[in-house]
Amino acid sequence: MPYNSANKSDLPTPxxxxxxLHADDPDHVTSPNYPLAPSLSLSxxxxxxxxxxxxxxxxxxxxxxxxxWQKPPVHIYSRFTSETRGRTEQVLSSLxxxxxxxxxxxxxxxxxxILHYAPKVIAIRRGYHGVHAGIKIYSRTQDxxxxxxxxxxPKLDVGKRGDGSDTPKGGLLVWVETPLNPTxxxxxxxxxxKRAHDAGGVIAVDSTFAPLQNVFExxxxxxxxxxxxxxxxxxxxxxxxxxxxxxxxxxxxFDDRSHFGGMPGNMESWLLLRSLRSLQVRWRQQSTTATRxxxxxxxxxxxxxxxxxxxxxxxxxxxAGVIERVWHASLQPRKDKDTSATPRFEEGKDFxxxxxxxxxxxxxxxxRLSDKKKAALLPHETTYFAAATSLGGVExxxxxxxxxxxxxxPCLVRVSVGLxxxxxxxxxxxxxxxxxx
Ligand SMILES: *Cc1c(COP(=O)(O)O)cnc(C)c1O
Numbered sequence: 001m002p003y004n005s006a007n008k009s010d011l012p013t014p015x016x017x018x019x020x021l022h023a024d025d026p027d028h029v030t031s032p033n034y035p036l037a038p039s040l041s042l043s044x045x046x047x048x049x050x051x052x053x054x055x056x057x058x059x060x061x062x063x064x065x066x067x068x069w070q071k072p073p074v075h076i077y078s079r080f081t082s083e084t085r086g087r088t089e090q091v092l093s094s095l096x097x098x099x100x101x102x103x104x105x106x107x108x109x110x111x112x113x114i115l116h117y118a119p120k121v122i123a124i125r126r127g128y129h130g131v132h133a134g135i136k137i138y139s140r141t142q143d144x145x146x147x148x149x150x151x152x153x154p155k156l157d158v159g160k161r162g163d164g165s166d167t168p169k170g171g172l173l174v175w176v177e178t179p180l181n182p183t184x185x186x187x188x189x190x191x192x193x194k195r196a197h198d199a200g201g202v203i204a205v206d207s208t209f210a211p212l213q214n215v216f217e218x219x220x221x222x223x224x225x226x227x228x229x230x231x232x233x234x235x236x237x238x239x240x241x242x243x244x245x246x247x248x249x250x251x252x253x254f255d256d257r258s259h260f261g262g263m264p265g266n267m268e269s270w271l272l273l274r275s276l277r278s279l280q281v282r283w284r285q286q287s288t289t290a291t292r293x294x295x296x297x298x299x300x301x302x303x304x305x306x307x308x309x310x311x312x313x314x315x316x317x318x319x320a321g322v323i324e325r326v327w328h329a330s331l332q333p334r335k336d337k338d339t340s341a342t343p344r345f346e347e348g349k350d351f352x353x354x355x356x357x358x359x360x361x362x363x364x365x366x367x368r369l370s371d372k373k374k375a376a377l378l379p380h381e382t383t384y385f386a387a388a389t390s391l392g393g394v395e396x397x398x399x400x401x402x403x404x405x406x407x408x409x410p411c412l413v414r415v416s417v418g419l420x421x422x423x424x425x426x427x428x429x430x431x432x433x434x435x436x437x
Contacts, residue, residue, distance in 0.1 A: 016095055016212070017280035023094035024087035024273070040270045041083055046075040069254050070099070070247070078266060080258050085269040091276045092231075096223060098216060098243040099250035101257060102269065106208060106226025107134055108262040109240025113204050113224055114138050115260065116242075116253060119173035120156060123196075125149040127177035128206065128226075129405045149176065149192065153199035165248055172201030176220075179209035179357075182401050182414040183327035184290075184365035186353035189218035208392075211283055212359035216245055227272055229392030230363075233282050237271045239264045282394065282419065287360035289425065290417035294328040294365055296426060300433070301326060313430060320437040321370055324411070328365040329353045363417045364391045366401070372410040374436045376400045379413065381432035384420050391416035396425055 014022065028034050049056035055073055064076070070089075072081050085102060092100035103109040111134045114122075122135055125148050138144060147153075158171035174196035178187040189205065196203035197219070204222040205215045211230040215223050225231060227239035244250055257263055264272075299307060300314060302321045310318065317323070325338065332353050369375045379387035379398035388397045389404050396418040401408040417425065 019094040020091060020276050020279050023091045038084060038087060038270065038273055040266070042266045043082070044078045046077070048076070049074055069251070079261065079263060082266050082269070084266055084273060085264065088269045088273040088276070091273065092241060092243070095212070095276070095279070096241075096243045097214060098223065098245050099247055100241055100243040101250060101253050102227065102264050102272070103240035103242065103257065103262045104264050104268075105238045106224070106228055106240040107131070109224050109226070109242050110134055110206065111138070112240075112253065112256060112260070112262055113222055113242055114173065116167065116222075116256060117171070117173045117202055117204075118142070118161075118169045119144065119201075120170045121145045121147060121154055121172045121201075122175055123147050123149050123151065123153060123172065123201075124175040126180070127175075128181045128208070129407065131175070131177070131206065149174070149187075153195060153201060155199055156201075158200060161252070163252065165252060167249060167252060168200075168202060172196065172199055174201055174203040175206070176203060177206040177208075178213075179329050179353075179362040179364075181209065182364070182366045182399075182405075182408070182412065184209055184329055184362035185327055185332060186329040186351075186357060188351040188353075189215060189220060189356050191351070193219045209362045209364055210357060210359070211279065211392075213357055214359075215356075218356055228390065230283060230286075231275060231279060231392075232272055233275045233279065233393055234271075235390065235393035235395065237268045237275075239268050239272055283360060283363070285419055286363035286417050289420075289422045290363040290365060290415070291328070291330050291361045292422050293415070293417060293425060293429070294326060294330055294361075297323060297326045297367055297429075298331065313434060316437060317430070317433050322374065322433055322436055324368045324370055326365070326367045328362065329357060330361045364415065366412050366414045368409060368411045369413060369436070370411070372402075375402070375411045375413050378432055378436060381435045382428050383431075384424055384428045385415075385432075394419045396420055 026034055049059060051060060069081060075081050089100050089102055103112055107130050110131050122144060153172055156171050158168040161167045161169045174192055176187055176192050178189060179185060180187060193203050202221040204224055205220045206224045207213050207215055208226040208229050223243040225241040227241050232239060242253055300317050300323045302318055333349050333351055379400055382398060385396045385398040389399050391397060397416040399414045401412045401414045402410045
């Protein structure tokens with residue numbers, strides 16, 4: 001909560017956009033030298049307080065192990081804490097209604113989650129390919145069985161970490177990515193959370209494609225993000241986030257991170273804090289524009305009953321059958337069958353993703369073109385959309401996904417919608433699609 005000791009209690013609980021700007025405010029009554037943009041300190045080490053000072057005496061009494069690392073009275077070494085990283089995590093914790101910790105990249109965060117739970121069985125299906133590569137690295141040190149998300153979950157003899165906590169070790173970890181890379185389709189969190197918990201397992205969710213989705217409402221145990229994407233939002237930093245509801249679990253994650261060394265640098269933390277200020281407006285705009293583009297692209301898929309109101313140019317695209325299928329959470333639940341060579345995961349027919357995606361549809365989605373050559377060429381035929389991997393930035397991107405993930409449908413193009421005007425992005429895609437005919 002923002003804090004002002006002169007004016008403490010007369011305001012209602014702030015909304016998320018306000019928290020993004022003020023959750024880390026110093027108390028401006030008592031803090032001298034208060035720059036509005038946080039200062040950037042790159043220091044890796046800090047001068048220790050004099051033993052005769054009050055804080056020096058307190059430190060000698062509690063020792064490093066007795067410190068609350070979320071609010072340390074002093075910084076000691078930046079592998080543990082630093083001013084900017086602390087402020088960034090304070091804002092993230094407010095935005096995510098939990099205790100958040102940052103990492104050097106999304107994959108470092110994912111790996112941190114796996115090390116934390118040290119599972120013997122991981123249930124996962126598709127999604128971001130790098131997470132699968134990370135699980136392979138983990139499996140060098142552990143006998144770990146990988147099962148499909150929809151397999152039967154085993155009930156395991158679960159151990160404890162041995163640090164006095166309730167965190168299980170050697171159990172089942174259900175890893176759900178939603179919305180799913182690269183299609184932006186949602187998976188039913190309530191369903192998988194129940195299944196994981198019924199089997200005595202834990203569930204972690206990679207929610208990178210929806211930065212404001214509150215997965216804790218569905219009862220999940222851990223939230224993971226690649227902050228490189230929407231949280232960063234400007235294609236200029238790599239970072240990851242883990243968030244949990246329980247402060248004790250945060251303490252364990254903090255301890256792990258301090259000793260496997262997966263924290264982000266001060267510069268990146270500062271860049272992320274800068275980006276968090278505008279997250280809400282960026283996301284709302286990107287999500288709205290993307291959903292409009294999906295709606296339009298869906299009208300370009302060849303159907304037996306084309307609409308009479310379609311423009312001549314769009315009619316050409318429809319007649320040529322260039323776009324075979326569009327995927328996006330706003331199109332779920334869907335009745336049209338996926339007839340492609342590599343059909344996608346189909347969520348239960350009763351699942352309405354709107355119930356878990358209250359803060360907007362994904363701004364990243366995918367469509368399939370009629371052949372591989374067209375899919376490879378399209379990202380190079382546009383003007384505003386850049387042919388590039390990654391997503392979530394303010395500039396729109398197109399990617400022939402096969403280049404990043406060799407297991408992907410060769411005809412699939414992923415779209416990351418930035419902050420350009422809808423009309424310009426639509427005209428850009430239309431013109432590129434016409435060039436493919
Ligand atoms: C990008 C991404 C990751 C990996 O994050 P990095 O920051 O690149 O390490 C993990 N999951 C999803 C869904 C992603 O899009």
